[in-house]
Amino acid sequence: MNNQYPNITCFGGTGMIGGNQFFLQDEDARIMLDFGIPFKIRENYFEEFLKPRTAAGLEDYLKTGIIPPIEGIYRHDLLRIHQMIRGDNSLSLHQEPDYDLLLLSHAHVDHSGHIPLLDPGITVACSEMTRTILKVMSTVGQSGLESDYIEFRVRSEEGKMSKKESEPRIPRSFHLYNKENPFFQNERVLAHPVDHSIPGATAYIIRTSKGLVVYTGDFRAHGIRKEDTFNFVSLVEKLKLSGEKVLALLIEGTTLQREDISKQYSEEDVRTSLYTLMKSHPLGLILVDFGPRNVERLVLTVEAAQSAGRKVLLRLPDAYLLREIHKVNPAFPDPSHPEVEILMERRSSDPRKWEKEIIIEYKNKLVTPFELRKNPDKYVVLFSFFDINEVVDFNLSHGTFIYSSSEAYTEEQKFDLKRLRNWLKLFNFEFVGDPDNKDFNLPLHVTGHAYPDTIKEVIQRIEPQILIPIHTEKPEKFIDIAPLSRVLIPVYGETLYL
Ligand SMILES: [Zn+2]
Ligand SMILES: [Zn+2]
Structure with missing residues (x-):
């Protein structure tokens, strides 16, 4: 041999x-x-x-x-x-x-x-x-x-x-x-x-x-x-x-x-925390942030929001992702799910082909920032830090941002967190789950x-x-x-x- x-x-x-x-x-x-x-x-x-x-x-x-x-x-x-x-x-x-x-x-x-x-x-x-x-x-x-x-x-x-x-x-x-x-x-x-x-x-x-x-x-x-x-x-x-x-x-x-692997939480624990927080924040808009394409977390957030009496607003790329994933595995909901609607953000150019598809297919599900402003208590918006300036268009006086992402590892991510804090202060939004707040102990993220x-x-x-x-x-x-x-x-x- x-x-x-x-x-x-x-x-x-x-x-x-x-x-x-x-x-x-x-x-x-x-x-x-x-x-x-x-x-x-x-x-x-x-x-x-x-x-x-x-x-x-x-x-x-x-x-x-x-x-x-x-x-x-x-x-x-x-x-x-x-x-x-x-x-x-x-x-x-x-x-x-x-x-x-x-x-x-x-x-x-x-x-x-x-x-x-x-x-x-x-x-x-x-x-x-x-x-x-x-x-x-x-x-x-x-x-x-x-x-x-x-x-x-x-x-x-x-x-x-x-x-x-x-x-x-x-x-x-x-x-x-x-x-x-x-x-x-x-x-x-x-x-x-x-x-x-x-x-x-x-x-x-x-x-x-x-x-x-x-x-x-x-x-x-x-x-x-x-x-x-x-x-x-x-x-x-x-x-x-x-x-x-x-x-x-x-x-x-x-x-x-x-070092801190003593607390071994599950995704179900995260859903419970999200529900608890949504229940304890009945007034004002709630934003939830988690990693891209973490569809499992997305589904858990929809479930938690549903129990707390709120609908989930998706951005267009997430709506498109969900639609495609549902085609492969129908166990995942698609954007036609009754508890899901789609946020129609301001756009600088004509919609691309995939965006047009989503806009036409789910035209009854589109919510503009203006409509959202009238009813912020009704919604949970799935957002990442990189979408945060969209909140400018909502023109709200307060709200809650739930950070359900992993720890910041690199210097660049630490800078992002600093910028995120600045934006939230500007919007008068409460920052729930700030990774630097060591007193906060609800599980909002699992590895x-x-x-x-x-x-x-x-x-x-x-x-x-x-x-x-x-x-x-x-x-x-x-x-x-x-x-x-x-x-x-x-x-x-x-x-x-x-
Ligand atoms: Zn990897
Ligand atoms: Zn991986």
Whole structure:
């Protein structure tokens, strides 16, 4: 047997939270595990007003190490731009891509964000829900290189993209697994849903020449879909019972760096807090802020508002997202839900195609800022900090802002919080759940990532020979958590031989 295989080369997601970019090689397989944005690296070089240049293709990303210098995976049009700029020591063009499959765990951009740069011949395997969310992101988002998830127009060597509608779009190839048929690539890969803070999250089991390699992606077991996570672990146990060996487990450890993990709340606890707060603030408008595409939290907020006798007002992008998600899984409500209406904000230009669709389809559900002003006690508006100046148009004398987002991690996020406080003061809105107010103890946010006890349970049940800690700043903590496994701590850019 060749000792070179299987092996995994590690880039983003190594010793850092998010940005997963792992490359699995076996005798007869080349499989990528996610291809996300490593924000830890990106924020060293870029910020809001200093972004990678679209016209430079791969160049700014490669130079700063946000994406790895690997042959045979990138789009030809982008490689040509790269060769123009770099000359001799550039990545070469390829006939067929060197990797034929990308296992995408979910649609958070720290896992999916660099898919737009990849050769469209690399099949992206994911859930139907994940593909739908990627499609919404590319439709609603600003056009540019970073939204070419589903299809793209070829760029010239100068980096220009033809604006002509007649210009053909190159489609990316997807493989959508389903629960009835979770196996693909000749039974080599098995996909299974897991619980996470975005719908459609998936974990994968890959059969290699020396045993199973298990990839958790991001997961938890304290959300509405916690059973998915436990069923996934049971499936690995079943494969073990049938004689298969778990060679390696790549498992996320996001929460291992946190000190205050004593309070392990669930999403249901958040719904109860939201309801309690809505009940205790019967007068004035309520704004609720949580992470983008956290549809589960959105649904819980609708339920809490309904119990408290308020309707939820969605912004147009959220209404569009909800409509599309409902088509894939009708268990999620769509904007026709009786407790949901849509906020018609001031717009500087004509509505885009998707906006027109929503405006026409739900014309009886539209609420203008003027109408909202007449009845602020009736509504909960789902807002993020970046929409806060819309509140100017409501022209209200008071209200409540409920912060249901995660802690501010970076300096930039801390600045945002400072600006948020200033705006709320200007509007005379109460700020409930300010992360800096340590006396406030209602649970308003729970993490999308498994608590340490869950991580421990998963490892004990899966019993891998080799454990590879990923998506964590504290990989060494796994040595104590997994005493029966050989813990291989990945190093950025290096290959682990299994
Ligand atoms: Zn992540
Ligand atoms: Zn995630």
